[in-house]
Amino acid sequence: MHPNGLFRWEDRAEMRDYVAALGFGALFAATPDGPRVAHVPVVWLDDSTLGLHLSRGNALARHLDGATALFTAFGPDGYVSPDWYGLGTDEVPTWNYVAVELEGTIRRMDREQLRAQVDALSHANEARLAPKPEWTSAKMDALRLDQLLGAIAGFRLEVQAWRGTRKLGQNKPAAAREAATDALEAQGRRALAHWMRNAGTAAS
Template sequence: MHPNPAFRWPKTAHDQDDADERAALEALIANIGFGMIFASTPDGPRVAHVPVFSTGDGALQFHLARGNALSRSLPGSTALCVVNGPDAYVSPDWYGGGDQVPTWNYVALELEGPVRKMEREGLIALLDDVTAVNEGRLAPKEPWHRDKMDSDRFEKMVGAITGFEMEILAWRPTVKLSQNKPAEMIENAARALEDQGRRAVAHMMREFAPK
């Protein structure tokens, strides 16, 4: 989490209380759907890059290959998950005034908590959930479902991975979008980022600019 309190999750017309903020963070996880899991192992710190799925009730689910260095160390340990949103370099020239320095705007969410190993039924449910969400975004394509696979092949693939669930005890968002700048400078930089094709960052800068 960035130490500057200006870069906490900002309150907007759409985020009036903690429940709204939590819903916005859940939406961030759902929209990105991918994160990094960090934990300590006997061989030192390790990270895994994985699809992630929020259950909506305070848990984050993911799976790893059985051969992953984290698979043996995660059960019963405390882990950190990082979900990265849009990011972009910001040139000081784009602000259009003042004595500015180069910076990087970004959105990121850190999640921390204890991890347990999931039973086989839970792992299969996770795979179905992740597939359904992502296939649903491909409409009008007919959604893929594991029923299209040979059952023996599916069982073999499931046997090669392990499912995990993190109980989220800490939510630490950083939304660094030039909120510490005047509104005119934010708009100037947002227009420049649009010209560079970084529309997601430009949109969020406008959405969360101080009102």
């Protein structure tokens, strides 16, 4: 989390929605071989529990059960030129971004829980594809599905610490931030520009 309090994000409901909308991120944990990371799709199982899965062959999978892990969701982000602020020559370049870190204990799922997690994950993402008919695992051959589930390991991350950052120029005067936002939009960075336009009250 960024040390500047202006960029701190503490609304858990908003962070939860942000993670749900991204649906993907990086899971970090310590192992006897050093720190490792896996890039995983996720879905909320309840207000403070993330469901995820990864290949059984992933070097991290065998070390996760009972471990403390850190999941981070990230984006949008982008370079901000000091020229865009219109504040003179004493400004410096920076990088604006949105990120959420979720830390907690991770537990292995049994096969039934894994199946439910995969179904919840596909349901959340298939809903975004409407009006396409929803794909469900029930459409698969049962033996084939069982084989595929055997190739992955499912986990629950029980979140105990939430850390969010929205570094979006809140430390700049409103006009300067608006000018930088317009420049980012002109560069095609519309997602970051949208976040900046909704970053709250600007510095005076």
